[in-house]
Amino acid sequence: MTEPATTGPGGPLLIEPGMGMPLLQVNELHVRIGTRRGVVRAVDGVSLAVGAGEAVGVVGESGSGKSMMLRAIMGLLPPEAEITDGQVLLDGVDLTQLDNSQLNKLRGPRMAMIFQEPMSALNPVMRVGPQIAEGPLVHLGLGRAAAAQRALELMRRVGIPDPERRFRSFPHEFSGGMRQRVMIAIALSCEPQLILCDEPTTALDVTIQDQILRLLTRLCRESGTSLIFVTHDLPVVAQVCQRLAVMYAGRIVERGTVQEVLTQPCHPYTLGLVRSAPDVDHPRASLAAIPGSPPSLITPPSGCRFHPRCKFAEEDCTTDEPPLRVLRSGRATACLHYERTQDVQPLGAER
Amino acid sequence: MAGLVIIGIILFMLIAAPLITSYNPDTQNLNAILLSPSAHHWLGTDQEGRDTFSRLLYGGRTDLRIAFIAVLFPFALGTVLGSVAGYFGGWVDMLIMRLVDIVVAFPFFVLIIALVFVLGPGERSIYIAITLVGWVSYARIVRGEILVAKRQEYVLAAQSGGLSSMRIMARHLLPNVITQAIIYAMSDIVQDILAIVTLSYLGLGIQPPAPDWGTMISDGQNFLTTHWQLTTIPGLAVVVTGLGLSLIGDGLADLMRPGQS
Numbered sequence: 001m002t003e004p005a006t007t008g009p010g011g012p013l014l015i016e017p018g019m020g021m022p023l024l025q026v027n028e029l030h031v032r033i034g035t036r037r038g039v040v041r042a043v044d045g046v047s048l049a050v051g052a053g054e055a056v057g058v059v060g061e062s063g064s065g066k067s068m069m070l071r072a073i074m075g076l077l078p079p080e081a082e083i084t085d086g087q088v089l090l091d092g093v094d095l096t097q098l099d100n101s102q103l104n105k106l107r108g109p110r111m112a113m114i115f116q117e118p119m120s121a122l123n124p125v126m127r128v129g130p131q132i133a134e135g136p137l138v139h140l141g142l143g144r145a146a147a148a149q150r151a152l153e154l155m156r157r158v159g160i161p162d163p164e165r166r167f168r169s170f171p172h173e174f175s176g177g178m179r180q181r182v183m184i185a186i187a188l189s190c191e192p193q194l195i196l197c198d199e200p201t202t203a204l205d206v207t208i209q210d211q212i213l214r215l216l217t218r219l220c221r222e223s224g225t226s227l228i229f230v231t232h233d234l235p236v237v238a239q240v241c242q243r244l245a246v247m248y249a250g251r252i253v254e255r256g257t258v259q260e261v262l263t264q265p266c267h268p269y270t271l272g273l274v275r276s277a278p279d280v281d282h283p284r285a286s287l288a289a290i291p292g293s294p295p296s297l298i299t300p301p302s303g304c305r306f307h308p309r310c311k312f313a314e315e316d317c318t319t320d321e322p323p324l325r326v327l328r329s330g331r332a333t334a335c336l337h338y339e340r341t342q343d344v345q346p347l348g349a350e351r
Numbered sequence: 352m353a354g355l356v357i358i359g360i361i362l363f364m365l366i367a368a369p370l371i372t373s374y375n376p377d378t379q380n381l382n383a384i385l386l387s388p389s390a391h392h393w394l395g396t397d398q399e400g401r402d403t404f405s406r407l408l409y410g411g412r413t414d415l416r417i418a419f420i421a422v423l424f425p426f427a428l429g430t431v432l433g434s435v436a437g438y439f440g441g442w443v444d445m446l447i448m449r450l451v452d453i454v455v456a457f458p459f460f461v462l463i464i465a466l467v468f469v470l471g472p473g474e475r476s477i478y479i480a481i482t483l484v485g486w487v488s489y490a491r492i493v494r495g496e497i498l499v500a501k502r503q504e505y506v507l508a509a510q511s512g513g514l515s516s517m518r519i520m521a522r523h524l525l526p527n528v529i530t531q532a533i534i535y536a537m538s539d540i541v542q543d544i545l546a547i548v549t550l551s552y553l554g555l556g557i558q559p560p561a562p563d564w565g566t567m568i569s570d571g572q573n574f575l576t577t578h579w580q581l582t583t584i585p586g587l588a589v590v591v592t593g594l595g596l597s598l599i600g601d602g603l604a605d606l607m608r609p610g611q612s
Contacts, residue, residue: 074510076510076511079440101515104513106513107511107512108512108513109513115507117504120503120504121507121508122505122508123505123509123523123526124505125526126522126523134512134514134522135512135513138512138514138518139513183508186508190512190513
């Protein structure tokens with residue numbers, strides 16, 4: 001119960017109680033993308049903290065800025081995008097102030113990334129073993145033989161059968177699940193403190209998805225690695241993460257523990273997300289879709305960005321930009337009238 | 352396939368030249384000038400009494416050796432500059448591509464001939480001239496391929512692993528894009544052979560008395576009405592070699608295009 005939550009222009013900087021100094025702290029991050037049709041405000045004042053060994057989920061629909069946020073943290077934005085404001089503090093060092101060669105020393109040994117499509121994220125003409133060994137070779141100062149040895153060991157750890165033989169295979173000779181295991185091995189290869197996952201199981205079968213998630217959580221728990229887990233799949237978040245941030249139109253609209261957010265949403269958008277997920281106990285119940293479509297981030301709606309699609313919207317929602325308000329410790333919402341969501345039972349809340 | 356057979360036969364004959372013919376290509380025999388083809392001299396002799404068949408083989412050795420070496424320099428230079436331009440973009444790309452535009456603005460042969468003329472005749476000048484003029488095609492090809500490839504997720508993944516730009520270019524991008532440059536190199540050899548023969552024909556390339564197809568065509572010209580084989584045979588050799596290499600290039604392209612692995 002230490003530092004007070006300071007309130008920036010776009011909401012409080014979240015310092016979790018009892019967490020001490022977080023491993024990663026994103027403060028008021030703004031990312032803009034220049035396009036022909038105008039400037040897209042892909043990430044618009046996002047603050048997020050991840051403690052050591054903690055898994056934080058970020059959910060939101062396509063185009064809500066989740067992936068751009070991850071790439072901004074890694075310092076790997078596409079050339080047309082840039083960070084216009086904000087900080088990304090990893091162990092107190094502001095990554096936005098570092099140049100590419102300084103960042104290169106951190107990418108791999110301090111933070112790593114796992115991608116959605118393992119087939120396209122692996123080099124098609126390079127054998128799998130050398131791809132895993134490359135990180136240790138470059139960052140850990142290992143020789144060729146030692147790096148190869150480490151790659152074999154990693155392949156064993158992520159459950160690739162017969163690693164000695166698979167070492168010389170090409171990515172296309174692996175199944176989707178095995179490829180994602182390779183990606184995890186690459187991400188873990190230099191023992192990073194933080195792994196950023198960009199929908200790592202979306203491209204996989206449900207059964208494989210479960211295996212991969214179990215593997216990932218187990219390995220991260222063993223090594224005390226923190227996770228940021230971006231997805232649009234709520235059950236996956238519930239399985240992997242302790243805390244959850246909901247993103248909508250480039251902003252975080254709600255934050256809290258996974259349990260709290262999924263069972264008692266405090267934002268109409270989260271409520272809509274939870275209610276639109278299918279429920280095993282009521283398989284015939286029709287899903288409640290959120291009406292409308294995500295707003296343009298070139299000319300976002302005035303006031304609350306969700307108000308055109310919100311059934312609770314009031315007059316003030318169209319004019320006042322709602323700040324991310326702390327409700328209680330670790331719990332925050334960016335809804336002016338969040339009380340109204342409390343009366344609605346989120347279907348499929350028992351997760 | 353046909354290309355491989357043609358080039359295979361030609362290469363075998365050139366390499367085995369000392370076994371196939373017992374005549375030294377440079378030895379003059381003024382008692383036996385301008386002989387017609389016979390059992391002794393399969394293709395006759397030239398105005399200095401040198402065996403034409405022997406000169407054809409040894410000349411081919413020179414021309415093909417220079418062509419195969421000459422293709423490597425522009426290949427390497429163009430690939431490096433093309434990758435740098437494509438990967439980094441921005442002003443580096445601008446600079447390199449404007450250089451390419453300047454070179455491309457001149458016809459290939461005009462520029463080669465002008466360069467060799469300035470540098471002075473000889474093998475070294477040929478290498479320099481072909482490199483300075485030939486790299487542009489490789490640079491364009493590789494740059495285009497890199498522009499597409501660098502948008503692939505595996506490049507982002509490699510960057511997220513903290514690999515340096517050099518390493519990403521050399522180990523991740525180049526192996527994915529180099530096939531196109533290799534295919535082009537096969538047809539580029541043909542152009543290089545033509546350039547070497549042309550230069551020698553003009554007296555700017557291989558210097559006499561060293562045998563070479565260009566010089567042979569040029570020397571034989573004076574006797575075209577009486578001894579047509581002196582000019583026609585080396586000319587045919589150029590055509591057949593070029594055809595064979597082009598066929599190999601086409602075959603290679605078909606082989607490599609459908610799949611990458």
